[in-house]
Amino acid sequence: MTSSTYTGPAVFGYETDKPRRVASISVHTSPLATLGGKDAGGMNVYVRELTCHMAELGLPVDVFTRRTDPDTPEILEICDGVNLISITAGPPEPVDKNQLFELLPEFAEQMALYSLRTGVRYDVVHAHYWLSGWAAHLLKRYWNTPFSLMFHTTAHMKNVVSPETEHETQLRSLIESKLVHLADSLIAANPDEAADLIWREHCDSAKLCTIPPGVDTDLFRPLDREACRRELGIASSEQMVLFVGRIDPIKGLDTLLDAANYLKAHGSPARVHIVGGDFGVDGAPVGPLAGLAAVAEERGITDSLVLWGSQPQNRLPVFYSAADVVSVPSRYESFGLVAVEAMACGTPVVASRAGGLIFTVEDGYTGFLTPIGDGTAHGRRIFELLENEELRRSFGRAAHVAASRFSWPAVANSILHVYERLAEGHRANLCCEDEIFAGAV
Ligand code: UDP
Secondary structure, X not given: OOOOOOOOOOOOOOOOOOOOOEEEEOOOOOOOOOOOOOOOOHHHHHHHHHHHHHHHOOOOEEEEEEOOOOOOOOEEEEEOOEEEEEEOOOOOOOOOHHHOHHHHHHHHHHHHHHHHHHOOXXXXXXXXXXXXXXXXXXXXXXXXXXXXXXXXXXXXHHXXXXXXXXXXXXXXXXXXXXXXXXXXXXXXXXXXXXXXXXXXXOOOHHHEEEOOOOEOOOOOOXXXXXXXXXXXXXXXXXXXXXXXXXXXXXXXXXXXXXXXXXXXXXXXXXXXXXXXXXXOOOOOEEOHHHHHHHHHHXXXXXXXXXXXXXXXXXXXXXXXXXXXXXXXXXOOOOOOHHHHXXXXXXXXXXXXXXXXXXXXXXXXXXXXXXXXXXXXXXXXXXXXXXXXXXXXXXXXXXXXXXXXXXXXXXXXXXXXXXXXXXXXXXXXXXXXXXXXXXXXX
């Protein structure tokens, strides 16, 4: 791959009221990382899609990530107008997320040096996740560039639904509270997250916009169920429940196993297909997927599970279209791309009543919402859908229409408006009229 050519002015101290180039920061994970692994999922998709749609609107973007491999070229083109810049900060190898904070001063310094070296000036910084937010804050030592921050999840939102052993660090909570006030703009993915930032963190609502991610409706569309099943080697008569995502406790896989137990105990022959996680060279699951397989074996439900490992995103429409029901049993989702991707493919979703899912899955119309962590309720709703083809069809049709609200061009336009307001010097009233969640709150 080659880097895309920068055509804008390469000067410093040049005042403008329109952004000409954006620096997007994703320190801990690259938008080109393999999806469905431990640390690569919705945020990676978000950064890739948003930046590429932004470039289509005429605004080029450089995405900065931490180098994890000495051989990665400094600049890689993600799409026309968007470059991925690998910044060396700390060892050029994977480092645990919790060890990255101390590398952020070096990361910010190296970003500033990169821009000096290449003569590129940025008009807006868009940071993703708390680590990148802190890097954006440190960058203010070098540039007086406004920054917009999207947390994707917050420690608070995660901790309230997680056992203490899985709690996020106090450092993360502390930094997130500071960043709410340090950032020039905040973007929340759903109305609940926005309310939390305002009422718990006392965020200035004038700088907060609620803009959900989008879904690629060209890729995620209903495909012929039988053809998809043939491609996957799944019998037409099989009752197929599908889970797609990272194998992480926040995804509620314990609830999914409880639901699989419920199905089995009620005589359902359904199988639960799990897309996500890794296999070793010997073909056996490794890491968190191995843990899941071990728990399934203990419970005697191994036969009800099919483990696929992570799949390239462009193959997922085949899985969604083949499935009878998609299960999203997460303890928390900032948005929950998987639910909306499945809906776009015309497949009903059974999801937990958590975070963004409350606003995307319409209970009793496009799918069902069940209490967080309640495997019996989750299993019962899946069972109900598996047993009722007419209900599945009607939910699937409604789901397909509902998902079309989340279009990337609309999302990119809303965020472009925020960038323009920031570049013009505004620090309030940053949002354009956002209709996406209208009627949802
Ligand atoms: N995904 C993928 N391959 C996989 C598993 C997941 O491409 O094997 C993608 C999926 O299409 C979705 C994203 O990863 O776009 C997961 O996003 P979501 O918001 O559901 O979860 P997050 O990872 O943000 O918690």
